[in-house]
Amino acid sequence: MQELIKRAKELLADGTVVRVLGWKAGDLPYNPEPAYFAKDTDFADFVYNGFCGANLSKYMIEASKMEGKTLVFLKPCDTYSFNQLLKEHRVEREKAYIIGVGCKGKLDIEKIKALGIKGIQSISGAELTDEAETLTVQTLYGEKTCAYKDAMLERCHVCKGKEHKIYDELLLTSRDTTDADRFAEVARIEGLSPEEKFAFFQKELGKCIRCNACRNVCPACSCRKCVFDSNKFDSSQKANADSFEEKMFHIIRAFHVAGRCTDCGECSRVCPQGIPLHLFNRKFIKDIDEFYGEYQAGEDVDADAPLTSFTFEDVEPSVVSTRS
Amino acid sequence: MDTCTCNKNYTLDTLIPQVGVITDIREETPDVKTFRVNAPEGGKLFEHMPGQCAMVCAPGISEGMFSITSSPTNREFQEFSIKRCGVLTEYLHSLQVGDEITVRGPYGNHFPVETELKGKNLLFIAGGIGLAPLRSVINYVLDNRENYGTVDILYGSRSADDLVQLKEIQEVWMKTEGVNVYLTIDREQEVWDGHVGFVPNYLKEVGFSTDKTALVCGPPIMIKFVLAALMEMGFSKEQVYTTLELRMKCGIGKCGRCNIGSKYVCKDGPVFRCDEIDELPNEY
Amino acid sequence: MQRIGVFVCHCGSNIAATVDVEKVVEIIRQEPGVVHAEDYQYMCSEVGQAKIADAIHEKGLTGIVVCSCSPRMHETTFRKAAERAGLNPYMVEIANIREHCSWIHKDVEEATKKAVILARAAIAKVNLNAPLKPGESRVTKRALIIGGGIAGIQTALDIADAGYEVDIVEKTPSIGGRMSQLDKTFPTLDCSACILTPKMVEASAHEKITIYTYSEVEKVTGFVGDFTVDIRKKARSVDMDKCTGCGVCQEKCPSKKAPSEFNRGLSNRSAIYTPFAQAIPNVPVIDREHCLKFQKGKCGVCAKVCQAGAIDYEQKDEIVTEKYGAIVVATGFDVIKLDNYDEYAYSQSKDVITSLELERIMNAAGPTKGHLERLSDGKAPREMVFIQCVGSRCADDRGKSYCSKICCMYTAKHAMLIRDKYPDVNVTVFYIDVRTPGKNFDEFYRRAVEDFGVNYIKGQVGKVAPQPNGRLLVQASDLLDNRQIKMEADMVVLAAAIEPNPDVRKIATMLTASIDTNNFLTEAHAKLRPVESPTAGVFLSGVCQGPKDIPETVAQAGAAAVKAIGLLAKDKLLTNPCTAHSDELLCNGCSTCANVCPYGAITYEVRQVNDHGIREDRRLAVVNEALCQGCGACTVACPSGAMDLKGFSNRQILAEVDAICQ
């Protein structure tokens, strides 16, 4: 963390950048927030630890509109999002100085709480430099521990790799965290009967409160005005009146980001109701891989996107009913 | 448990509208029409006070807040002057006599015609469609002439074609004793032999004495300059009333949209005395 | 909200017999927005159109719904009627209650109900219609003809005679096409070359016509009136300007093993060659695949013998880019491959040939100098069998489902010519049906049977088997006498089906012209617009549109020319106003729309916008309305819904959906 601060201060001092986009410590051990730093004194609150899960790429849309260059710290997975935004002309490369920061998997406070740990006062072991595999949590109800792994966000278990896809320089080393198959859950659901599938999603989506957190945090959902906020399709809805609306919203949202979603996992991370929203996006990713060849959004800025290209031999839509 | 009967105590919720029948449509200007609305069984939909508004709705299309332009002293109907400027108003303009709409209200406060304004000399300053709420007050005042002092009306518009209620102005207001009407349009026009110039400038030209209470309504930019002019002329803020317009949905100060500072424009407004506006955060 | 008038057409009894028209009117009259509704016998008639105009005037209608036949039939009619009455023509929508309703349903109640729903959908749409105004685009006064056969030549001549520049692009080294390979033509038996050659000469000499032989269309962009075409002039290796056409090079060329395309591979030609004697231009090309110089690096005989110094081994393909207002496709046909018809032993015996090969054999300039002889041993045949419908009118996917149309007549011609020239040769024709509609056609066929003694047997040939004695055993069934036939023949001639030139698929894609499942180009309307492609500015000439004989081809070529001339004669074209447009407040500037636009109609610019009080510079999509053809691909690619299509807007389509699902 100190290296990051030191380097940021240097780049501010030599005029390379006029502001730094990073994370500021919160008032609880686990809630750092994305923040700008412009002066030396601002860095007192600077933090980079396991709870800094927020993908800062999306903030670069706004930062690209500001005067001067912004130093942004991007984790490996965030760089895919940055690339994708670059491809869509939503961020400006010249406005960003990217320091790729290492990552040893990001933590999910919900998972820690789900382990029955509450009344949290402090957490140790979440720093990138900590070698420990265990988090030690001081709580109002005594000291608790849990394995770092068990507290990790789902997305980190299926990490695409710790290689930064775009950067000006790199700091801190990463630790490989992949220990699960990215598409296993999607495949499991695909294997269910229509009734079971329906019941599963009905239950999950039934929790949706249409708060739009998933959409607003999503680097691919970068529309200035979402179709669900405009009258272009008579689709502006927040009624939450019955299950159809959530389906409409989540299917269309997933469709709109199909071929653009880098699978950064922010939607699932922020959902207040813990809906595994990545299951929608990953379904499209899996289908795209299977039907049109493997494609990773944000890997290559110049690659043709799956939904804006085609081949003459593409599968027919009837494949949906014939393949299973 | 048994069905209880306690709900009978509740009157119909204020959010539930009434059906209104359009009984007359007057084309005031190329883009303003005045709609007369009655209850389906005849008569007025409700009683109101000058300056109050109502939510007019074309079901399935949209709903909007419009000031009631007819005077409460009119016992037969309510009128709305509506300018065509969006989906709803476009739709309303396509309606014909006999068509039905829904109306709920009246909402908001009103000009203090029975309190502060009583006995005062009144100066009405309106621009364009801004005459709509003031017309209600003017007719109320004219119908209760004995309760008020002098009445001066300064009304301006972009062009001669854009002056609303011109017939009434010329045939009633101008002919009423003790009422002075000053009309102006923004730019020269062949058909126009009256005054030409913006409302705030005309106001200063006429140079009204400060023994009056001013009621101002019109486009925001006009209000801004009229207020400045009035201050310049020596009026105090306590002598000036105007209306605010924000996005409104419920009309009863609960949905949160028109909240500004501790006021809800739809409930605590739309009529504000200018010194009250000064206390609001600058978000209007 | 519009003031809508609804007009329901009886179409005589076409609609009224199954749809209760009065009831539709009665129900629709109650719909919100509908201020006028009436029915009439024939809405498309003058009286019907006048009713629309009257209602527009009297009721101040702002939107019209006509419930009638398909919009493909009369949309334009009603739009024009509305326009004459002062209404924007795009405020008219059609509810198709004939093709999509009365003609396919029998139950009156059901059809009436559906007609009401279709009318409601149209009303819902027209409520959201906005007046549209077509833009204008210029017309380049030059036509391109793809294919230099008789169809292409005729079209080119007709257009050029009208005073417009015409370019012909021909893939082979010479114009002339299939017709140049024919010997005699039915039903007059005049010599094909004698009537074709003057046309070829006329075309090449015409000052308005430029001929690109040995060339192919490489790329087409643009749209009606303003196509830009890249033509690849393949390297001929011979300088067209220097060559005198003396022919010495072909004589001296040591490589003479290349199969002659012109003779359908029945003879060989040299590596440097002109396809046939009357070729235009009379300039040879070097077939680099068979040329020793190109293959082995040594030889160079032709260069040595060429007095004019026209041989140029270094010549490269050249791309010519030219602008055209109209394009005529005249790519013609080929006979099908007979791989699927092993039973006829085509690949096993040299004496089983196609009719087109027989044409070459019968031709004096052909491989046998016009002598009828077996290709296996050069002997004169005594017994000849013709088999009809090989690959035509085929029920399964071995062949073509359609009738190739010309085979009956050319077979009669062949039979007659053989019997005339070689009276001792017996000719037997196996047929399914003999189809001879056409001027003097049936008379011609009857002459073959009655005057020339050709033996016609209605029956199918099951098998042709080469015999050890060198003859061919033909097994067939005689359907009229209901008996099996086994006979030996010396030659068997197969009337192989014809199919569109295989290159047409590529060309159609470039032109965005549609083709049917048999690769024939689709006409804009099967009856009323038979020589136009649905793609504006593209016209169809000859067999590329469907099987036809020479007179029909020439007639269609002329018709295509007239259509093209009609277009070229205009100075300006009105463009389709149903184009995409982007809402600047919603546009993300992400380029997704541009990535799917087939016309390159979307570009980006940075512009300041005022988004409800926020002023900022934004990268925004801009649609070039002259280029946009209105497909709508961009509207779906756009995630924010900024892109929409005029005339088929999101909200219009959704309104139709709602009305239907109500």
Added chain:
Amino acid sequence: MLKIEKEKLPELFAKIAAGQELYLPVNISGQVNFAAWDEEVQVDLTTLKSVKSPKDAFFPQSENLYTCKREGKKITIEPEELKNQSFVVFGMKACDVQGLKVLDQVFLSDPVDTFYAARREHGVIVALACHEPEETCFCKVFGIDCAEPAADVAAWMAGEELFFKPLTEKGEALTKSLEGLLTPAGEAGEQAVEEEKAAIRAIVEKLPYSNLSLEGWNGDALTEKFDSPLWEELYKPCLACGTCTFVCPTCQCYDIKDYNTGHGVQRYRCWDSCMYSDFTMMAHGNNRTSQMQRFRQRFMHKLVYFPANNDGMYSCVGCGRCVEKCPAALNIVKVIKSFQKQGGEK
């Protein structure tokens, strides 16, 4: 005071639900929210906070107001029926109950919102003391005692028992209907509840936010707070989603919309959020164009405007849901603290 063994709670719920609708915290796919009880549901009384506050038992996320039907030119209006049967909400916390008091100020003030009023009238609230308060709680700041919730019935979970104490007439009536299942708590019970209260209060004292100071936040602080440059810094991470408002027990902004069902136009209202960019947007402009303004509005409303209109009552009850759920880790505590810090520096 009465009591029931925890293991008998299903019987209790069944009995309540036999007479009326019963809403209580239920775990669905890993998340606890208030939902209607039936034998299938997985009741969860140990999770401290439901994701959404139980306010939607009284102010549903979405509710129909009326249906408008059209025949030719004729319009008819069919108002939605008001709630006319009693229902029980079991397991609300002290902060949630206080949240309703805040909503009462809005919906029961003139003109009364009859839809809300009918629900309030028919709703019986059984409030549960907070067994193990958490670090995100700060109800104490607003004078709420989570050890002793004030509702129709107050309840405590202590040991293997649930203690049940009716506080109002409605509460008494409910208790009466449960006779047989509930047994007198006795001296020991009273004692156990007192111990539980003490334990709760002891933890509350130790909570990190419990001594948050609201000094300077009141109805009079309008201009000073409104004009502070701090907002410009504070709002930056805000994603403009509505999570905070939708989980909040006091947020009451709503939208009124029409839905065309094909057989009529349904007028419904649904929760809205002042954080949404189109909340105040009009055809010609928007009086809060920037996210900073919208962000400021939410907190100014809760801490300044609302107290100004309601005798100093804050429109925040310290439930801490926004603290837990904000995707950008922003929350009202950070706002209050930032102003405090700035005040200190001055």
Added chain:
Amino acid sequence: MSIETNETFRPKIVAFCCNWCSYAGADLAGSSRLSYPADVKIIRVPCSCRVNPMFILRAFEKGADGVILCGCHPGDCHYSTGNYYARRRMTLLFSMLDYIGVENGRTRVEWVSAAEGVKFSATMNEFVEKIRSLGKNVRLGDLRCRS
């Protein structure tokens, strides 16, 4: 569900047809008097690529029991490439609907040329039959629209 109810069940079916091929194919089916059930209602769009997934979901929302999209055969698009995009979009959309448990027979894409009146009618007959066998769409509709 008993068989009787299935027989009396009249589904609502929306067919999006591209203007150039399939709409003309439907016209041809009409002029050839090739009948198919009146349950099918056609919406004309310029190209299959004009069909937004929102349209399809909207149809289901408002009570459609089946939605079919007809366009030119691949390679024959009037706009040259439109149906290729439509093909990818619909493949993914249908796959997603299948994934969330919507019966996959409720959606279909069929390529119908202007000459294929017979195919158009046969396809519609087949599709209606399929939807009848699936019964009313209950998994993807807005409850408020149920009559």
